[in-house]
Amino acid sequence: MSKFFEIEKTSQSKARAGVLHTDHGDIQTPIFMPVGTVASVKTVHQRELKDDINAQIILGNTYHLMLRPGMDIMQQAGGLHKFMNWDRPILTDSGGYQVFSLSKSRKMTEEGVKFKSHIDGSYHFISPEKSMEIQRQIGADIFMAFDECTPYPCEYNQAKLSMELTHRWLKRCVDWTKENEELYGHKQRLFPIVQGSTYSDLRKISAEVISEAGAEGNAIGGLSVGEPEEEMYRITNEVTDILPKDKPRYLMGVGTPWNILESIGLGVDMMDCVMPTRNARNAMLFTWQGVINMKNEKWKNDFSALDEFGTSFVDRDYSKAYVRHLFVAKEYLAKQIASIHNLAFYLDLVKVAREHIVAGDFYEWKDSIIPQLKQRL
């Protein structure tokens, strides 16, 4: 068997093209991972994810899945792959981020977090051990350490205390994982998370602690939470300088198409974001030519293909005028078309980025394409 992560090509700087080997198949990196919050990538059928979007791995959310459908049903189903009929790799977050952002009432201690469900107000408890247990029950190929994600801005001292807690929690995650077996016969790999807000010295400490954990992959959390883009790039760059070169690096919650390319340029291998699907539902389309607001009057009698450079069937089957009409008339199909388009575009974006890394001209290409990606059409 091969190693988990193989680097196929390293560019003149930090960007690299690789392959992740999982028991549910290979993933070409750099990769973008569509978010399937509650066991569904919103508005998209699983066969569309595979055949039209070419998603190689998707994300599930521990917080949402523990509340609905709950771990009872999840285990009876034999894990998330079987429950949702998705046989390619899955990554789950730890639940930490959503406990802090969605639950309105929560009490945090060293032990863990007691919180009130945003759905029915029922009380739940999550801790490093509990998060590990749930992620075992979900059965993701890659699962995340339970961390505290600081908001932006965050006082230095709070950021430091939070980071230290995240480090102590990591040890408990690692210990629990060593002592407890996988449930469904396929390998699950734990990724720890670098925190430290926008403080370089904290990020350096955290990146070193996380590196020393010796995990098979590492994540960068606490970014893309409202800080300026330049801050995000600066911290990402500092952290990827420290994280082991031979392990995949996952930048959590990023981002726009240009964020994706800049992050790849800084040595990031994996990314996820709700942006392509959430913005799609609000009529915003990302394309190689720039950003489109599909509700705009200007498309009302533009009968050209939705996206002549798009890779999915929606780009050929439907015209701009038709999709604009569907958005104006508030038809469900509008959201479905836009979601497939955006996800297919994101997957095409990282595929083409990878080709340029392999060809050796990634940075020139990136700098030339980004102004175009940012254009408002």
Next chain:
Amino acid sequence: MSKFFEIEKTSQSKARAGVLHTDHGDIQTPIFMPVGTVASVKTVHQRELKDDINAQIILGNTYHLMLRPGMDIMQQAGGLHKFMNWDRPILTDSGGYQVFSLSKSRKMTEEGVKFKSHIDGSYHFISPEKSMEIQRQIGADIFMAFDECTPYPCEYNQAKLSMELTHRWLKRCVDWTKENEELYGHKQRLFPIVQGSTYSDLRKISAEVISEAGAEGNAIGGLSVGEPEEEMYRITNEVTDILPKDKPRYLMGVGTPWNILESIGLGVDMMDCVMPTRNARNAMLFTWQGVINMKNEKWKNDFSALDEFGTSFVDRDYSKAYVRHLFVAKEYLAKQIASIHNLAFYLDLVKVAREHIVAGDFYEWKDSIIPQLKQRL
């Protein structure tokens, strides 16, 4: 070239199997027609309608399409087939039914109806001639005469006056259609509509007037508007006794799976209804075994296929437990899955009905299957 309607097999009673030849392809009758109100069958992609649901013809709504996207855009697009990328047959209603049911403010005269849009309150006018003009601009293969559809219950005198108005309007529809050419190079056929509420003598008069119009197909309107099922069957039977045997008969707005089979038994060839899609969005599934409420607790850990006798990919790809979870979590995909399932079931239902007509055992089969279709699972 063949005739528009060819009867392939007549059963021992009124049910018959036929073929409708249109410039957008053949339609095997009896047929169910999914409703695509605003140029979209809600939650369903056009390629799913073709490949997974096997829809042979769909419906468009004149009232909705005249408001959005409007006839300016419709004509620029080259008609509804091109606008929505659907190259199989389309039937449009006349707008009459929706003007009376959706617009809260309207003024009717002999000339036509002035009404206020339910969307933005703007004023519009529709008349027999206007309805014909719009349906030419939409470019449906089959289009409907502009009629007044009486509510249920309806006073005898009101029903009589309304029916007579519908007959006068029919003459104007026929005249306009003779004087004005088709716009997109394919043939459009006008179907007149029998009215007369639940009064046998009025229905007899109306069926005779409509038959004498010599149209290539005829419709039965004003049913499935709240009257008891037995009334609907009685009137349908009386009307199909009079309508020409060699012309297709379209029963508008019907209905449940058992309504569909009973109507076929009474000599109906075409039906449409929002029920399979509307009920799908409310978690009601129709199957060969009976009716399912997908939100029911009993499905929460039933990991069997959504419908083992279903014909579409959703029936195999997803489990009952998964689809129930999606409904409980209010995920868009729930409505998409259920809509595809129900429409595929309706199309399978009429396909199997046709096979039994051809085989000569339709009535025995219908009577044996209906109690099963009605079961609550």
